[in-house]
Amino acid sequence: MGGIIASFGFFFLPLLELKPNRLASGIPFELLQLGGDTRYIILFLLTFIVLAVALNRTTETRGWTLVALGNTMMFLTLFLGALAGANLIGNAETLLEGVNLRNPRILPSAGLILGLVGGYVTLFGGLSDLRKAKTPRVALIVAAWSGLALILIFLLTGQFDIYSVMVEFRARGELLGNRIVEHIMFVGVALIIGFVLGVGLGLWSFRDERMAPIILYVVGIIQTIPSLALFGVLLVPLARLGDRSASSIFLFLLVTAVIAALAIFLYRRFVQSFGPRLRQAFLIVTALLSAVPLALFVVLLSSFVFRSSFVVFTADGTVFASFRTLLSAMLLVSIALWLISRYLKKGLLKRIMRYGGLGGLALFGLTLLLAVGIGSSQFLSRVDSFAALTVRDLGVSGIGTAPAVIALTLYSLLPMVRNTYAGLVNVDPAITDAGRGMGMTPSQRFFQIELPIAFPVIMAGVRNAAVSLVGIGAIASVIGAGGLGDFILSGIDNASIDQILLGAIPAVILATLLDAGLRGLEQIFTSPGIKQV
Amino acid sequence: MITFENVVKQYPNGFRAVDGLSLEVAPGEICVFIGPSGCGKTTTMRMVNRLISVSSGRILVEGRDNRDIPAEELRRKIGYAIQQIGLFPHMTIYENVAVVPHLLGWEESRIRSQVDRLLELVGLDPDEQRDKYPRQLSGGQQQRVGVARALGADPPIMLMDEPFGAIDPITREVLQDEFLQIQKEISKTIIFVTHDIDEAIKMGDRIAILREGRIVQFDTPDTILAHPKNNFVRDFVGADRALKRLGLVRINEVMDTDPPMVAYEAKIEEARNIIQKRKLRSAFVVDRDGRLRGWVDKEAAERETSLTEAMAEVPYSDIAVRQNATVRDALSAMVTRSFRITPVVDSKGKLVGSISLRSLQELVERDDSEASEVSP
Numbered sequence: 001m002g003g004i005i006a007s008f009g010f011f012f013l014p015l016l017e018l019k020p021n022r023l024a025s026g027i028p029f030e031l032l033q034l035g036g037d038t039r040y041i042i043l044f045l046l047t048f049i050v051l052a053v054a055l056n057r058t059t060e061t062r063g064w065t066l067v068a069l070g071n072t073m074m075f076l077t078l079f080l081g082a083l084a085g086a087n088l089i090g091n092a093e094t095l096l097e098g099v100n101l102r103n104p105r106i107l108p109s110a111g112l113i114l115g116l117v118g119g120y121v122t123l124f125g126g127l128s129d130l131r132k133a134k135t136p137r138v139a140l141i142v143a144a145w146s147g148l149a150l151i152l153i154f155l156l157t158g159q160f161d162i163y164s165v166m167v168e169f170r171a172r173g174e175l176l177g178n179r180i181v182e183h184i185m186f187v188g189v190a191l192i193i194g195f196v197l198g199v200g201l202g203l204w205s206f207r208d209e210r211m212a213p214i215i216l217y218v219v220g221i222i223q224t225i226p227s228l229a230l231f232g233v234l235l236v237p238l239a240r241l242g243d244r245s246a247s248s249i250f251l252f253l254l255v256t257a258v259i260a261a262l263a264i265f266l267y268r269r270f271v272q273s274f275g276p277r278l279r280q281a282f283l284i285v286t287a288l289l290s291a292v293p294l295a296l297f298v299v300l301l302s303s304f305v306f307r308s309s310f311v312v313f314t315a316d317g318t319v320f321a322s323f324r325t326l327l328s329a330m331l332l333v334s335i336a337l338w339l340i341s342r343y344l345k346k347g348l349l350k351r352i353m354r355y356g357g358l359g360g361l362a363l364f365g366l367t368l369l370l371a372v373g374i375g376s377s378q379f380l381s382r383v384d385s386f387a388a389l390t391v392r393d394l395g396v397s398g399i400g401t402a403p404a405v406i407a408l409t410l411y412s413l414l415p416m417v418r419n420t421y422a423g424l425v426n427v428d429p430a431i432t433d434a435g436r437g438m439g440m441t442p443s444q445r446f447f448q449i450e451l452p453i454a455f456p457v458i459m460a461g462v463r464n465a466a467v468s469l470v471g472i473g474a475i476a477s478v479i480g481a482g483g484l485g486d487f488i489l490s491g492i493d494n495a496s497i498d499q500i501l502l503g504a505i506p507a508v509i510l511a512t513l514l515d516a517g518l519r520g521l522e523q524i525f526t527s528p529g530i531k532q533v
Numbered sequence: 534m535i536t537f538e539n540v541v542k543q544y545p546n547g548f549r550a551v552d553g554l555s556l557e558v559a560p561g562e563i564c565v566f567i568g569p570s571g572c573g574k575t576t577t578m579r580m581v582n583r584l585i586s587v588s589s590g591r592i593l594v595e596g597r598d599n600r601d602i603p604a605e606e607l608r609r610k611i612g613y614a615i616q617q618i619g620l621f622p623h624m625t626i627y628e629n630v631a632v633v634p635h636l637l638g639w640e641e642s643r644i645r646s647q648v649d650r651l652l653e654l655v656g657l658d659p660d661e662q663r664d665k666y667p668r669q670l671s672g673g674q675q676q677r678v679g680v681a682r683a684l685g686a687d688p689p690i691m692l693m694d695e696p697f698g699a700i701d702p703i704t705r706e707v708l709q710d711e712f713l714q715i716q717k718e719i720s721k722t723i724i725f726v727t728h729d730i731d732e733a734i735k736m737g738d739r740i741a742i743l744r745e746g747r748i749v750q751f752d753t754p755d756t757i758l759a760h761p762k763n764n765f766v767r768d769f770v771g772a773d774r775a776l777k778r779l780g781l782v783r784i785n786e787v788m789d790t791d792p793p794m795v796a797y798e799a800k801i802e803e804a805r806n807i808i809q810k811r812k813l814r815s816a817f818v819v820d821r822d823g824r825l826r827g828w829v830d831k832e833a834a835e836r837e838t839s840l841t842e843a844m845a846e847v848p849y850s851d852i853a854v855r856q857n858a859t860v861r862d863a864l865s866a867m868v869t870r871s872f873r874i875t876p877v878v879d880s881k882g883k884l885v886g887s888i889s890l891r892s893l894q895e896l897v898e899r900d901d902s903e904a905s906e907v908s909p
Binding site for chain 2: 428430431433434435436437438439440441444448449452453526527528529530
């Protein structure tokens with residue numbers, strides 16, 4: 001399959017495009033036109049070898065051969081493409097006679113992409129062979145990543161700078177870092193709020209079967225609203241909210257908190273004298289009424305935290321730069337410690353590494369809080385008087401991150417609510433009955449039985465939400481939230497594929513990494529007794 | 534000890550699942566609840582550990598009204614095993630069995646030895662099975678773990694809701710036998726719910742037959758089979774109740790302990806003598822240690838000149854029944870092999886007696902006359 005894709009690409013589609021400058025369209029070149037250089041014949045040979053090997057029976061040898069071929073194909077496609085590109089640029093004057101040459105560029109074209117895809121498919125086929133042959137995990141990981149690692153090394157050492165995307169990257173690399181951080185931040189914040197809300201709502205629908213269809217329906221409706229429309233709808237109310245003075249909002253929150261406390265007290269006091277109907281009605285009314293101030297509070301808090309922490313991650317200045325280094329070092333070290341500890345035999349070393357890792361993570365959290373605290377204090381120190389402080393100053397306004405976070409949170413709800421609900425509902429009633437019959441309290445049943453069993457399903461929902469948020473997050477650029485969407489939008493405006501790719505490739509990588517990371521978490525925390533095999 | 538005092542379960546729609554039930558389960562006995570579906574047997578059982586609340590009346594557990602004990606505390610003192618087993622799939626076998634001890638806050642070392650002991654008790658090798666997950670076990674093994682888990686913290690009382698219901702018939706028989714063996718060791722007070730009358734007869738020290746939330750008859754299996762109280766019970770235990778009763782009698786209780794036997798080394802005349810004297814059609818041949826070697830029939834004994842020529846030499850398991858099997862097994866063996874008399878051996882194959890079709894017939898006739906004398 002991989003061979004077919006690749007050979008199709010090499011034969012029939014242009015490998016590279018030579019463009020006279022950044023904007024004008026260029027001349028496509030097919031592989032066969034690249035001047036009969038013997039080096040390029042290798043690519044064809046590779047595809048034929050792949051085809052020949054693929055016809056063999058599934059064995060470990062075939063697996064390894066395919067892995068090697070796939071990795072080589074991916075690498076050589078890029079590497080030889082880069083050589084050819086350099087060649088083309090060198091001859092640009094003669095090839096593009098009479099055209100105004102300014103910074104001629106090499107655009108990777110469909111043939112090159114297909115070459116990469118073909119290599120990847122070949123690699124994947126080989127990996128599935130190896131998996132069937134029960135090859136050790138370490139070997140599998142090496143097999144899967146060696147080609148990519150090689151490509152990455154070449155990429156970092158500037159070997160592939162000939163490609164136009166890399167040219168664009170060199171030009172705007174600084175900005176790219178900031179955009180990625182922005183993207184990660186609003187997707188992350190939305191994901192965290194969405195997780196709390198979504199799992200909470202999923203729990204609610206699980207506990208109260210009459211509410212379940214209503215909650216799922218409402219969440220489903222939200223998902224159908226086009227994202228642009230949702231951003232637009234949020235624009236006006238948030239802009240209005242931004243005009244309010246912060247103190248009035250705080251007053252509002254304070255009053256509602258007091259009322260809520262009072263209501264809870266009264267309810268506790270008189271709960272016995274209520275009928276079951278009344279009790280239900282009371283709870284629902286309270287929940288609905290408290291939803292507005294709660295939502296407001298969450299929006300305010302998250303926007304503020306967002307704003308302050310953004311300072312930490314993007315501002316220059318030595319304090320924050322050293323914070324950043326410290327934070328990433330701590331995160332990496334503690335994750336590494338913890339992962340290694342999982343492969344160790346029981347013993348003191350394992351415990352030290354494990355608790356060291358966990359402690360490191362906790363320390364990371366604390367430092368992060370500290371950094372955000374410093375960020376916010378810096379921010380607040382610039383405020384003249386509290387009375388003049390508006391909500392907009394706290395980070396909430398019609399455009400920017402607040403509507404982005406809100407909309408993304410809303411979008412993340414459906415998969416989270418649905419999966420939490422489905423995961424919990426599908427726990428075998430016999431299992432919960434056994435737990436009840438053995439004398440587990442409701443909370444013990446929830447934490448020791450229902451949650452661990454539903455966990456993989458819930459995590460699947462989180463992953464689903466995470467990946468789609470990275471994509472939808474690109475649209476948030478329209479309302480000035482920044483992120484990778486900025487490159488994509490300006491790329492569309494300028495008809496510059498390079499810029500679009502500059503936004504799109506990191507987004508794809510980000511989504512993949514996020515998915516892989518969450519999958520890793522899922523694997524680590526799922527009991528082997530219920531893992532899919 | 535569990536005492537039901539006029540227990541009623543009425544649902545909001547007015548349906549009475551249990552309707553004024555009173556009975557007492559004695560310490561150390563297996564009390565079987567049986568009846569057609571909807572008779573309230575499971576409901577009654579689940580009221581004991583308060584999985585279902587009592588509408589009126591009360592249930593005393595070890596002399597205390599079970600509503601005076603907090604529900605969770607009560608349940609931790611009562612073993613609970615169900616048909617669907619309900620093992621926790623995300624926990625290892627060890628963790629499953631250790632659930633209740635953990636809830637009770639036992640020390641880890643004590644839990645460890647307890648779990649090992651229980652796994653051994655139910656016939657699982659602790660070292661081999663401890664760290665496996667439920668899905669790695671067969672259905673029969675899972676149910677063993679289910680029983681071990683119910684025994685987790687050595688509760689004096691156990692509730693078992695069709696615990697062997699979802700298992701294939703052969704494994705079910707094995708598990709039933711094993712459990713009876715275990716019960717001899719642990720002598721718990723057990724309420725055992727089933728809808729299978731054969732299982733009830735086999736497992737129960739006493740059987741409560743329920744219908745529409747009331748007890749129809751509460752008695753030992755033998756009495757219920759011999760003297761069904763009314764037509765409902767008679768229908769329920771089935772037309773073959775005489776046969777079922779044979780299933781309650783062990784062969785060594787009724788066998789002829791002086792079987793017609795002749796030594797392997799003996800002369801053929803000896804065999805002829807025994808057969809003639811006892812007016813039989815065959816005799817059994819044993820070796821010097823008394824182990825069954827085969828049999829010799831009347832015609833062969835008269836025709837041949839030596840015993841070794843006349844006898845049919847067969848492995849004892851082909852013709853004999855074990856002495857601790859039930860009379861019903863003996864009957865089945867005789868019908869299958871068309872014998873009128875079958876040898877009885879001990880576990881080493883030594884001939885210890887015989888049992889004849891005629892003696893079984895007498896046994897059944899005696900039961901029937903007893904039964905018809907009492908019942909109206």
